Amino acid sequence: MRKYLGLILLVTPAAAPAQSIAPGRWDIVSTAVDLVIPGAPGFLLKMMKGRSKTEHKCVTPVSAETGVAALLVPDPKAQCRVDHVQIAGGRYAQTLTCPQKKGGPMQITRAGTYTANGFTGRLKMAGQAPKGPLAITIDQSASHVAGACRK
Template sequence: MAAMAAGPVLAAGRWDVTSTVTDIAVPGAPGFILRMMRGKSKAEHKRLPAAQGVEALLVPDPKAGCRVDSQRIADGRYAQTLSCPQKRGEPMQIVRAGSYDATGFVGQATVTGTTPKGGMRIVLNQRAARIGD
């Protein structure tokens, strides 16, 4: 399932993984709602123990119930695909890719899925950074 190579060790402490909506298309959603969502950010807070690699920041939030379908972390680059259940319908697919070092990661995630009115797509810029002890 996962292909990983030893990479830089991240500092223990509090980390934020911030996702910012850069593009969004949801059939049937009012245009003003979509415009309001563009540029909005949400941070996922994580606490890392000592001697963790970037893979610890890429683990999906357990509350979301997502499954890691594939993952490659090597040579300063990462790529990951996830399947995340919805209350109704087929799971959403998330494809993430970017670069990392000992200070965190930067990359992009594309979320695709199906709504009752058709296919949806959300593109997020993502950044992980240490915010404290």
């Protein structure tokens, strides 16, 4: 718990008070917009384009006080490093560096708008695949779905 709270505090701007969000269950829907993955079959890339994946997050009451920053915290399993984050005035921008199993790290940028009801934005990933440079663009939106988290 302390580890997660520490990470949240790292990405929360100190200059402005956070606009808190509702605690509980949140869904973050990521939809593939554009995929450039060298070596991947074209039909597979066409199938993936437009597909969505939903990530479920449980935001504690303490984390909810940090606002949208609680939703932008990367999954600890990904072992991403937050390089920069700016959250103010209804807009957010974030850059991350995430390791890959093979090859150099993946560079990720996120930007968009937020309110107390969630966020909408675009995520861009760039890195090196075994057969060349890859680039993935994803649209994301977050919304509150329930007042209590499942146990």
